[in-house]
Amino acid sequence: MNNRLQPDRDYGALIEASVPHTNASNGNGGNGSWTARARSTVADQARRPMVYGALVIFAWLYYYRPEDFIPGLNYIPMAKITGIFAIVALLAGLMSSGKVKLPRSVLFLWLLLFQMFICIPTALWMGGAFSTVTDKFSKAVVVATLVSMAVVTLEELRKLLWIQVSAVALVVFFSILLRHTRNGRLEGIQKGILENPNDLAINIAISFPLGLAFMLHSKGWKKVLWGVALLFMALGIVLTYSRSGLLAFILSLAVCVWEYGIKGKRRLLVATVVVSLFVGLGSALVSSSYRARVESIALGNIEGSNDKGSLEARKTLLKKALMTAVTHPLLGVGPGCFVIVDKGWVVAHNTYGEIAAESGLPGLALFLLTIWAAFKNIAQVRKSLWYREDAEFRLFTQALWACLVAYLMGAAFASTEFNLYPYFMVGYTCAMAQIVTQPLPAGKRNGETMFGRLSYDRITRSQATLAR
Numbered sequence: 001m002n003n004r005l006q007p008d009r010d011y012g013a014l015i016e017a018s019v020p021h022t023n024a025s026n027g028n029g030g031n032g033s034w035t036a037r038a039r040s041t042v043a044d045q046a047r048r049p050m051v052y053g054a055l056v057i058f059a060w061l062y063y064y065r066p067e068d069f070i071p072g073l074n075y076i077p078m079a080k081i082t083g084i085f086a087i088v089a090l091l092a093g094l095m096s097s098g099k100v101k102l103p104r105s106v107l108f109l110w111l112l113l114f115q116m117f118i119c120i121p122t123a124l125w126m127g128g129a130f131s132t133v134t135d136k137f138s139k140a141v142v143v144a145t146l147v148s149m150a151v152v153t154l155e156e157l158r159k160l161l162w163i164q165v166s167a168v169a170l171v172v173f174f175s176i177l178l179r180h181t182r183n184g185r186l187e188g189i190q191k192g193i194l195e196n197p198n199d200l201a202i203n204i205a206i207s208f209p210l211g212l213a214f215m216l217h218s219k220g221w222k223k224v225l226w227g228v229a230l231l232f233m234a235l236g237i238v239l240t241y242s243r244s245g246l247l248a249f250i251l252s253l254a255v256c257v258w259e260y261g262i263k264g265k266r267r268l269l270v271a272t273v274v275v276s277l278f279v280g281l282g283s284a285l286v287s288s289s290y291r292a293r294v295e296s297i298a299l300g301n302i303e304g305s306n307d308k309g310s311l312e313a314r315k316t317l318l319k320k321a322l323m324t325a326v327t328h329p330l331l332g333v334g335p336g337c338f339v340i341v342d343k344g345w346v347v348a349h350n351t352y353g354e355i356a357a358e359s360g361l362p363g364l365a366l367f368l369l370t371i372w373a374a375f376k377n378i379a380q381v382r383k384s385l386w387y388r389e390d391a392e393f394r395l396f397t398q399a400l401w402a403c404l405v406a407y408l409m410g411a412a413f414a415s416t417e418f419n420l421y422p423y424f425m426v427g428y429t430c431a432m433a434q435i436v437t438q439p440l441p442a443g444k445r446n447g448e449t450m451f452g453r454l455s456y457d458r459i460t461r462s463q464a465t466l467a468r
Contacts, residue, residue: 052156061081102148103434105374108143115362116129118331119335120133128337137418151428152434156431158392168204172188175187181239184241201236202416205406208249210400212260213399244412260398317347320348323355324355324356325360325361350369351411351416353368371407374430378401378404378429381432385440407425
């Protein structure tokens with residue numbers, strides 16, 4: 001293994017980032033002198049902050065979408081700019097990393113990208129399939145790869161998670177405040193992934209555990225602020241009238257109660273959630289329209305549910321997607337081409353069925369393997385010293401577990417395979433698996449250090465500097 005030197009962004013000292021050592025050569029060996037290797041590695045690692053910085057900008061542009069609020073920015077092709085940011089960051093990351101070993105979940109994504117490219121020549125609409133793969137799914141693969149490569153400290157991971165959950169919370173808050181509704185259902189004030197009521201609700205369900213983790217680890221006014229944000233997010237689930245979002249949210253909440261409350265022995269949290277759930281749902285069910293909407297999950301298009309036949313339509317679309325997958329098992333009908341099969345330009349509203357129909361059964365298998373590998377990353381992290389000893393790290397691990405579970409439910413009722421947020425989560429799990437391979441800073445217990453709550457990478461680098 002190579003010694004990797006990393007510039008300390010806080011102290012300016014060069015410290016050793018990996019534990020294993022190799023013997024410096026005296027000039028006759030193949031490894032070269034220590035100083036030569038150091039100069040080469042420092043030059044490479046100097047690029048890493050740039051890679052991470054580009055990733056942060058990319059995430060911020062994706063979740064906050066400033067072009068929806070700042071006049072004039074809508075004339076700027078922000079989607080292409082974010083794509084360029086991602087590609088440049090990936091190339092810089094590859095240059096700085098030398099030999100790259102992809103995590104298993106990211107490798108499955110690259111194989112899925114390859115499978116989609118294979119499907120293009122036989123697609124019902126070659127141009128549309130090519131555009132879908134190059135403009136949409138390729139970004140998803142790049143995002144997951146970037147996160148797995150660039151995020152190496154808990155501080156860096158925390159910043160990305162904060163961008164996601166804060167964007168969702170702010171959109172929900174202002175959407176409720178401005179009563180941004182259509183046909184009585186809450187819509188996001190921005191376009192993109194948070195505009196449609198169902199997409200907004202699923203993103204709330206996925207982001208809620210992260211917001212809860214931030215609240216539990218915060219103190220003072222920050223804890224209160226996060227608590228208010230979580231209340232608005234829960235209210236947003238109701239106001240969207242999204243049945244899929246409600247199911248995903250209940251599942252997410254159940255995991256949070258188990259992980260944070262029961263296993264974490266936070267009895268007050270369990271009591272608060274249970275009481276709030278009963279009060280909130282009770283208040284919501286007082287409304288005859290919302291009660292009918294919830295009942296329609298099991299009873300179908302009943303009077304007052306405002307279903308308008310969508311439940312039956314989705315059952316029909318799912319059957320059509322499964323039949324398409326059976327008749328086109330290897331290559332499907334092409335990425336993004338299921339809308340042609342339906343002849344109504346309607347997506348399948350089921351991620352698993354749509355992937356199988358458009359990219360064949362191999363595509364579905366690779367997608368499921370990606371999610372499975374993300375869960376494996378979480379399982380690996382749970383066995384680590386970091387998880388046992390660091391309270392904040394444990395909170396985020398539990399939150400990502402709940403996020404993935406909520407996504408599995410939400411994906412059964414929405415076409416999400418070409419959105420980026422599922423693949424951000426995959427990358428987060430890879431980053432956590434990378435973080436636990438580093439030594440836990442001495443003196444850190446339950447998220448605290450002898451110097452107070454300093455960033456983990458700062459302490460690790462300081463110790464390595466002193467050791468040298």
